[in-house]
Amino acid sequence: MKNIMVTGGLGFIGFNFIRYVHEKYPKYHLACLDGMTYASQPYLNEKLKWLDENGIQVYKYMIYDPNMNFPMGIEKIDTIVNFAAETHVDNSISSPGPFVTSNVIGVYNLLEFCRNHNVRFHQIGTDEVYGATNPSMNIDENSPLIPSSPYSSTKASADLLALSYWKTFKTKVTVSRCTNNFGPFQHEEKLLPKTILNALNDKQIPIYGMGLQRRHWIYVDDHNEAVMRILENGKPGEIYNIAPPVENLVSNIAMVQIILEKLGKPDTLIKYVKDRPGHDDCYFLKGDKIKKECKFDNSKRDLLADLGATVEWYKERMNDR
Helix, strand or coil: CCEEEEECCCCHHHHHHHHHHHHHCCCCEEEEEECCCHHHCCCHHHHHHHHHHCCCCEEECCCCCCCCCCCHHHHCCCEEEECCCCCCHHHHHHCCHHHHHHHHHHHHHHHHHHHHHCCEEEEEEEHHHHCCCCHHHCCCCCCCCCCCCHHHHHHHHHHHHHHHHHHHHCCCEEEEEECCEECCCCCCCCHHHHHHHHHHCCCCEEEECCCCCEEECEEHHHHHHHHHHHHHHCCCCCEEEECCCHHHEEEHHHHHHHHHHHHCCCHHHEEEECCCCCCCCECCCCCHHHHHHHCCCCCCCCHHHHHHHHHHHHHHCCCCC
16 A cells, blocks of 8 residues: 545545645555535635645546546555545435435445456445444444434445445455544534534524434544554455544533533523434444454543644634635
8 A cells, every 4th residue: 555545535534634644654645536515615725725735636526427537547546545425414314315426326436446446445434324322232343234314324335335345356445434523624514613613603503402412522633543554454345443432422412512611602502403303312332343453542532632622723713714
């Protein structure tokens, strides 16, 4: 593995992956491919400027385009890490079609490219494919898939399609499934940046139901370190769950209240709204397999410190929207 094409490289996790690998793993050559949809737009100028300054080429393609033509000769790609996806659950409920197009057909196109050019493929998945989970369930990589939304259903489909290419064609495929990410460059449609930005502007913060849904929060750099451990040490055809420490299981309302406290803003900004259809009450994973096989351990990570750094990052860029 020398030349990594990062698809979805202008999105939240994908761009953070490029930054992280460029700093921590300089021996790898990186390139960025992105469709530049709405999800890539937040802080786009800052992202493009950073990529240009660090000599990382950007290619604009939609991964579901049947005429997609990777710059194989230029980049000599040997690995694709696929962050490209439609990800916002609310959007998948109101309009499922784009999720099928991007998350299933797009992955098929990438897999065909990898099969035809002997390129390794890593699929970035989600814990939501397991449905509602909690610490008592002992969810692991062999647990059944019970997705609740069009988003998670299409992600489950992508995982299965990718794994079938290993079994049928011996295309070198790995899959990771991670819990809820937070950090810089995240789209404001997501809970944490929406909370931070709304609070800074003294706007109401909508919370589904009573906000008691619990999520297992992981800082984006931890997620991306785990992906690199899989790329270097993981086995083809395997799935790896990526999870933060147990104490990072926190309810949505508690996370919002922590942010408001850090910003010195009142709880009266919180507005409880009607819950969305099929809303899972909890997501929780254990990362035993990745610790054992890939030597990944983030047990010493400090949620409050990472959350504080994230709040400060958005504060500094409040007027750059």
